[in-house]
Amino acid sequence: MPVEDLLAPLLPTWSAADGPLADVLADLDPSDLALVLGVSPGGDPWGTGVRSALEAAGFDPDELVATHEPATSVGASTVVRLPAGLHAARALVLVGLGDGTPGGLRLAGAASGRATRGRAQVVLLTPSADEAGQAAFVEGAVLGGWAPARLTNDGWVPGTTVATSIVAIDVEEDVVTRAVSRARATIIARNLANTPSNIKNPGWMARQARTAASRHGLEVRVWDEKSLAAGGFGGLLAVGGGSGTPPRLVQLGYTPEGAGADTPHVVIVGKGITFDSGGLQVKPAEGMLAMKTDMSGSAIVLAVLAACRDLAVPVKVTGLLALAENMVSGAAYRPGDVVTHFGGTTTEIGNTDAEGRIVLADALAYADAELDPDVVIDIATLTGAARVALARSMAPVYATDDDLSVQLREAGETAGETLWPFPLVRAYRRALESDVADINHIGPSVGGGSITAALFLREFVGDRRWAHLDIAGPGRSDVDSGIHGKGGTGFGARLLLRWLEGLR
Template sequence: MHTEAVTIALFDQAPKAFIGDLLVYLVEEEIPHLAEENRILNRALQQVWETGDFKGAKEQAVLLYPALLEAGEDGALAARRVLFVGLGKQDDAINVRREQLRLAGGIVAKQAAAVKARDVLLVLPKDYLLDAVEIAECCVEGMLLGNYRFDFYKNPKEDKDKPARVEHFFLHDGGLSQSAVRKGLERGRALAEATCAARDMANQPGNGWTPAEFAEYAKKLSKRTRLKCKVLDKGAMHKLGMGGILGVNQGSALPPQLVILEYRTNKKHPTLLLVGKGLTFDSGGLCAKPPAGMEDMKYDMCGGAAVLAAMQAIAEIGLEGVNVVALIPATENLSGSAALKPGDVIRHFGGKTSEIINTDAEGRLILADALAYGIETYQPEAVIDLATLTGAVIIGLGHHYTGLLTNNDQLAAQLIEAGAQVAEPLWRLPLGPEYRKQIDSRVADIKNAGSDRSAGTITAACYLQEFVGETPWAHLDIAGTAWDFTEKSYIPKGPSGTGVRTLVACLSQWKPLKTAEKK
């Protein structure tokens, strides 16, 4: 969906031979020299260090022009500009070191955009305390994610002040194993491109990304990867009794879609189920949202986008040891003449009935059908759902942590670790019978909202828990992090693509759940 292609490749000549726009070196705080034995560059670094203008601090950068530097025995540099980017102080925490590289990569992209550099070469730091694969992967993630723009609907103009997107990134191994660097480059590229795809989906307006677009993207993905795609239409949903998806869809002129993607390795391997909320626009239904800010409700499909994009990355990277099935229930929630009314009762897949208290609590209705159907059909070892489900999670956690609710401690631990690795932190919230009582109904099995607004994120998860039975399950409420996530050099304002890299990290290092702890 990007309007311009961005490439990244290895550069196998000496860095001084690079004739592009920007040659970049990463520098750790308190280490005023480069691993590369280039007297021109080391002398220049020493000079800016002594002035105090650059000390290698986190996200610090200084730009130099080789034409103004005195050439020495090593010969002149061919690049038009040289950029030193600070990594900050050495840290013992491996996740901190990973994030230092991503942040530095984001700074590279921003500095390149500011000077309208089209071709950029980054020399990897040889002595950095990470293995070569991860050094390359994290740098690539930072640069490609930091280079992201969404200008699909912009008319191209000659705007001299507008930052430009880098067209070609290059990596130099800096003395690291080239095969390891290549592996990290490819993994980082797959993860970054998938995350940018999720951002693109979310940035599309409600009339540009509909349930049909979810289905079409999945079908195209299946044609160019090993994924298998199936789409359940409105007729199939009626036969299956998916009253949640159908009920939410009643007020829309566009039919719903239940998109199913399968990634298969071996029957002996565990099957993991991913479910993503694909609400392509949410007006609130008859319980209408206030007009101010309603345009952001095109983002209510970010859970579905994250799951779809994660499957794209999984297929490209080629995960081993697991089978993965993804379900994306997609519809709009509008207030057409047939829309759900407060007080209506619907029947979900499997027969459970629900009283509709609030038509704006619709995400749990479509997820409930997908969860129940997915678990019955695919018998997964565990299931993870992602959804921009509640505004309450933003009140509780702001835009810095994703809310995690689960019935399994092992699953919680794996997700929290995965989120920490990719700098998408999770915070676990409680579940329990005290909260479950808040969704008791006098006329149906359950109701779709509590009697008051207390513990809104938890009661929403309690609703979903009704449809997972004993299967280990985790719910990620990304309402606060799917857009306006903590702004960083590689995370822009607006949609962040959060969840994609967390899911891939979790499934890449999946540890089978102990049967005794499956609840």
């Protein structure tokens, strides 16, 4: 089995074809070819276009329905195996389209991807839909056809054998190419998040960032522990102080062709806790098991930056990866310590297991003071409170600007990564007051832990337009289903790319 590059996952070769279905099939070897068709509930499950395409390709649409009774519910799949040599395909994969919404089409695409794993050739008759719906179907097919990589004695190997080649019909080439690029970014983020923490540490993540920068034409800068100390990044140094692998801050930069002084500049900051033991206030065992994915925010930022050039994102984008390992040792930071962040703000440590906001504070303060962005976004698996509030299907978004909140939520709806607006409650700010420092980083007296975490982060962005995405809920999946494999989900990668693509 081939070894997989975590930053370049093995995916099918995708293309788009304009020709009629019969002509496309005639040019392909049918010996291991699967034809994917959507079926809808109601009167005619095929629709006029699919029915005529099937008839021209030598199939009897009515006989298929009468004999195989394909399920039409969203994401259902029915595989019809065909005798060798009698048809232009060896299998038909009939996927339920449900009501045909982009969300349903994404699940239908995922069903087709799962059903066609390992095929030499796949032809997708793309459902009739707008650009968002067709892109959702393709994204679903990419994500459903992939499974989390496994670590063997030979290295990383694919979790499944993906299809070799996929041809999409009745869809523009650009729609396919961009959808595959967004899905690939999600998979890269998942690969990084799923890497075990005995391999993955801040230095390892910094090396992945350097590799991605080299491949995708990005600028890169890495602060090691010495340069972090010289620069005054006290939050990263405090959280990473208990670990045998010291912290890092990584800056990745993308500049579009033709950019000028008036080109908008976006900074995206990702939490990168490569393992979270909870520090001296150690987590219970069951809470620690999944903590290799606590760096998902930084993985998403890396993956987004790596995709910017392929998608011709029209704005300048800087990614900051705030990387540390939160461990227990004689050098670990303590409850009651006072940490001095980049720029001089001091924080009283209220709980060593609320470490993510401490490293993000350094990166946000640096972005505000040194990078002069028009917009700052941070993304983090930050609080259990967010997961309690919204479970695993959506994430809170906090923003200092209503238009920015709306833009991100609309991008999330298009990408199938739903955000729900949460308030920055001014009255809760007093819960963060400290007797010994400028601020305390937790506010236990009022509850609303996701809100008080966001209020803390807001202290470090100045007057910038800023939004915070707390992906602690949807950032991980406990099941292998739909578009997700078990482990890190990469939630937010496609959302952020959709948003960046639409900026001017």
